[in-house]
Amino acid sequence: MSTIVIDHLARVEGHGGITVELEGDAVKNVRFDVFEGARLLEGLVRGRRYDEIAPVLSRICAICSSAHCLTSLKATENAFAVEVSPQTEILRELLLRGESIESHALHLFFLAVPDYLDRPSAIAVAAEHPAAVMLGLRLKKLGNLIQETIGGRAIHPVNAVPGGFGKVPGVDQLIAVRGALIEAMPDAEAMLDLIASLPAADFCHSDTCFAALHSPNSDRYYAGDELMVVSNGDRAIVPAASYRSLTNEKAIPHSHAKHSTFRGKPFMVGSLARLTVNPKRLTERSATAPERLKLSIPSDNPMDNNKAQAVELVNDLGLALDMVERLIHDGVKDEGCVPVTPRAGTGVGVTEAPRGLLVHSYTYDEQGCVVSADVITPTAMNAASLEQHLRKTVEQSPDRDQAALKKKLQMIARAYDPCISCSVHLIRK
Amino acid sequence: MGKPTVGIFGLTGCAGDQLAILNCEDELLDLVSFIDIRDFLMGSSGNDTGCALDVALVEGAVLTNRDAETLRAIRKRSGLLVALGTCAVWGGVAALDRNADRARLLEEIYGETGHGYDSLAARALHELVKVDLRITGCPIEKDQFLAAIAGLLNGDLPVYPDYALCTECRMRENNCLLIERGEVCCGPLTVAGCHARCPELRIACIGCRGPLDDGNPNSMLEMLEKKGIGRRQVEDKLRTFAPIGGGQ
Numbered sequence: 156m157s158t159i160v161i162d163h164l165a166r167v168e169g170h171g172g173i174t175v176e177l178e179g180d181a182v183k184n185v186r187f188d189v190f191e192g193a194r195l196l197e198g199l200v201r202g203r204r205y206d207e208i209a210p211v212l213s214r215i216c217a218i219c220s221s222a223h224c225l226t227s228l229k230a231t232e233n234a235f236a237v238e239v240s241p242q243t244e245i246l247r248e249l250l251l252r253g254e255s256i257e258s259h260a261l262h263l264f265f266l267a268v269p270d271y272l273d274r275p276s277a278i279a280v281a282a283e284h285p286a287a288v289m290l291g292l293r294l295k296k297l298g299n300l301i302q303e304t305i306g307g308r309a310i311h312p313v314n315a316v317p318g319g320f321g322k323v324p325g326v327d328q329l330i331a332v333r334g335a336l337i338e339a340m341p342d343a344e345a346m347l348d349l350i351a352s353l354p355a356a357d358f359c360h361s362d363t364c365f366a367a368l369h370s371p372n373s374d375r376y377y378a379g380d381e382l383m384v385v386s387n388g389d390r391a392i393v394p395a396a397s398y399r400s401l402t403n404e405k406a407i408p409h410s411h412a413k414h415s416t417f418r419g420k421p422f423m424v425g426s427l428a429r430l431t432v433n434p435k436r437l438t439e440r441s442a443t444a445p446e447r448l449k450l451s452i453p454s455d456n457p458m459d460n461n462k463a464q465a466v467e468l469v470n471d472l473g474l475a476l477d478m479v480e481r482l483i484h485d486g487v488k489d490e491g492c493v494p495v496t497p498r499a500g501t502g503v504g505v506t507e508a509p510r511g512l513l514v515h516s517y518t519y520d521e522q523g524c525v526v527s528a529d530v531i532t533p534t535a536m537n538a539a540s541l542e543q544h545l546r547k548t549v550e551q552s553p554d555r556d557q558a559a560l561k562k563k564l565q566m567i568a569r570a571y572d573p574c575i576s577c578s579v580h581l582i583r584k
Numbered sequence: 585m586g587k588p589t590v591g592i593f594g595l596t597g598c599a600g601d602q603l604a605i606l607n608c609e610d611e612l613l614d615l616v617s618f619i620d621i622r623d624f625l626m627g628s629s630g631n632d633t634g635c636a637l638d639v640a641l642v643e644g645a646v647l648t649n650r651d652a653e654t655l656r657a658i659r660k661r662s663g664l665l666v667a668l669g670t671c672a673v674w675g676g677v678a679a680l681d682r683n684a685d686r687a688r689l690l691e692e693i694y695g696e697t698g699h700g701y702d703s704l705a706a707r708a709l710h711e712l713v714k715v716d717l718r719i720t721g722c723p724i725e726k727d728q729f730l731a732a733i734a735g736l737l738n739g740d741l742p743v744y745p746d747y748a749l750c751t752e753c754r755m756r757e758n759n760c761l762l763i764e765r766g767e768v769c770c771g772p773l774t775v776a777g778c779h780a781r782c783p784e785l786r787i788a789c790i791g792c793r794g795p796l797d798d799g800n801p802n803s804m805l806e807m808l809e810k811k812g813i814g815r816r817q818v819e820d821k822l823r824t825f826a827p828i829g830g831g832q
Contacts, residue, residue: 165628165629165631166625167626168599170594192595192596192651192678192703193693193701193703194596194647195678195686195689198684198689198692198693199677199680199681199684202820204817207820210824211677211680214600214677214722215598216598216599217598217601217604220598261603269629275630275631276629276630277627278616278621278627278628281613285613289613292609292610295606295609296607296610307782307785307787308781309604309607310723311722311723311792313782313787314787320785321786321787322784322785576596576597576598
């Protein structure tokens, strides 16, 4: 028996590795090893008051901290039957757009693209292609500007609280964001050209099952309580409250991330899943982007998740601009938070984090203190699907050259945009 | 003299401080022209994992034996070790209850499989190795990070505020959430440096930068008790990111 071991994955968030065991030419075992320390935050928040939960649980992950914060608030508000204002809903949606723009730009330019150009890092890419890296930095900065304007900080937002926002942004701030978005439109085009010019990454094909928040009429990261799973053309709806039927997880010894399957099948979440589940997702502005990138949906190539991120990046810029213009036109009201009255019960919040579906669910006592907390992250949901695609990658490589295989395996893992700190946080039995 | 060699490392945490470095979008390319980043797993797949380093920037807390070994190895190869962020400086949110029964929590979360996991109560870096500079914050503030790099390039260390967040809050002329609204605002016990970001947004400080060296938690507990807020609630809040009263 021989093994291929990548003991510490680089250019991903967190600590993980890959192990492939071969017997002759046959792939015997494939593992995505997660050895990130378990912080047990869901256990540690027990007994804490409802207004302290989002700030602690947003710390699960920095790159998805806005999504964790808002999913947490959604779960808490759901438990207490709090309805936030339409203005709050738009501002939250916009905050998630900002996070997605930042996260996709970071992933594409700093984590994924260096592989296609055979360079170890974006810094090395910058030595030959400074304009490309500066383009990525500008897009990333724009995402952070949106997060700072709405959330009060680019990492671990402080302004979003149960019932609304501490202080809503002023019109002058929104006008500045609008200006930055308009200025970024040529950058979005240049980004598409750059991604389209990369060499093809075509070494893993597999029937894939996808899951995402279902948005029948519009494209959302924040609003919506229905999940959809798409598998071989079949579509199944899972209400948010029944999320466990989707994330039927099991703990495994080699990883601090549990594995999820839907009806016994692994499923993929993230950009490619969102585009597959919500075919009407794209606005007119970005409708031609998939064609320009030679991306056809549904795709059986997990590397296409990178292209899907590029498509979403363009789409998100357009949608963020629409939202900002609507807010400027309607005027932002300093309306304060809606009152939040704790009560005993359970609430579920589901959103789309940049790397896929994110679930928070809490049970509260009548004082509004946490009795139990579940957090299920996209990377945890993706773990089983990633292992399946790592296996296919080895099986479909005629050449068993270790260095070439290692590179392909790492590219597949990175295409999932894993957030390994996130993956450690899982449901209680 | 060549460029100083630098390593950027993450122990257990959220990667927020490494992300805060990558968020210096306007400065990043200049930054890498002044320093030679030799080992940065989150940013590069071509790292020298054994070379001597002039400066190691380390974020996250120690939560596993693997973290402890990694940290000791980093210390050994580095001239200066900088603790980056509240987890590295204080233990952070993972240390919010260091007396929790971890074996029980692991079993509750992972079932029997959890018994074999490498899992320790969270510790700050200084509890294991010598730390030369602490840049606190959850996450760190960009300006304080850049000041540290500028200082290191010039052969000295930056001086950070050692006064309470209230000083910054008053300078921004905010209404006091603690005195005027009776909210549990951790400002009086939290070290300044964020320009009172949260109270500026009418949100009480949750102490994410960690405690002031000479804060007086008892006076705050008494004051809030008079306003009808129980000791337990205030203590819980004060303990979220660091032990009450500091003690470094």
